Amino acid sequence: MPKKKARLAHRTAGKQRTKAAKTASKTSRPLKAKTSGAHDKALREHLLNLLRGGGAHVDFEKTIAGLSPALRGTKPAGLPFTAWRLLEHMRIAQWDILEFSRNPKHVSPEWTAGYWPKTDAPPDDAAWEKSVQSFRADLNAMQKLVSDPAKKLFAPIAHGEGQTLFREALLVADHNAYHLGQLVLLRRLLGAWPDDS
Numbered sequence: 001m002p003k004k005k006a007r008l009a010h011r012t013a014g015k016q017r018t019k020a021a022k023t024a025s026k027t028s029r030p031l032k033a034k035t036s037g038a039h040d041k042a043l044r045e046h047l048l049n050l051l052r053g054g055g056a057h058v059d060f061e062k063t064i065a066g067l068s069p070a071l072r073g074t075k076p077a078g079l080p081f082t083a084w085r086l087l088e089h090m091r092i093a094q095w096d097i098l099e100f101s102r103n104p105k106h107v108s109p110e111w112t113a114g115y116w117p118k119t120d121a122p123p124d125d126a127a128w129e130k131s132v133q134s135f136r137a138d139l140n141a142m143q144k145l146v147s148d149p150a151k152k153l154f155a156p157i158a159h160g161e162g163q164t165l166f167r168e169a170l171l172v173a174d175h176n177a178y179h180l181g182q183l184v185l186l187r188r189l190l191g192a193w194p195d196d197s
Helices: 003-009 019-034 037-052 060-064 083-102 125-147 165-189
Strands: none
Touching: 037 125, 037 165, 060 125, 060 165, 083 125, 083 165, 125 165
């Protein structure tokens, strides 16, 4: 896969434009006209529920709760990642999407190296906690963007190339759900997932 197309796995950055981004741009215009008033409020609530987790998806808090510091850098046989690598990757990707959504001067990390930590284990417990707190803060910030009725869900982001806040919020929810599922699998393989879940 060419490097430019590979970067779209998380978010189209810089001056890149793909067929998917063009399609999103074209389809956003009619949806904007149809989404107002009660429909707009309902749509925002659905997006917020998706971002918070729950329903069909395990949420972030449950996924990280009670994970022993000794296991945060452990890689089970057959898996290419650790809990630390997944947590940091989720934090970095979510931060990147959030900043793209609200900051026209944001520059994305280098693809793909900039989206993953350099080590399998956190340097210390403080690094783990800092990553957790940053993830929570950025998730809350994305929810605030979605909640703000002044932010048009389907208006193309001025500094983007067809992306909308709606698309970016879905991207955060989808990416988080995918990697939280991997984290649950990792914990099961380590024998560190509650039996009642």
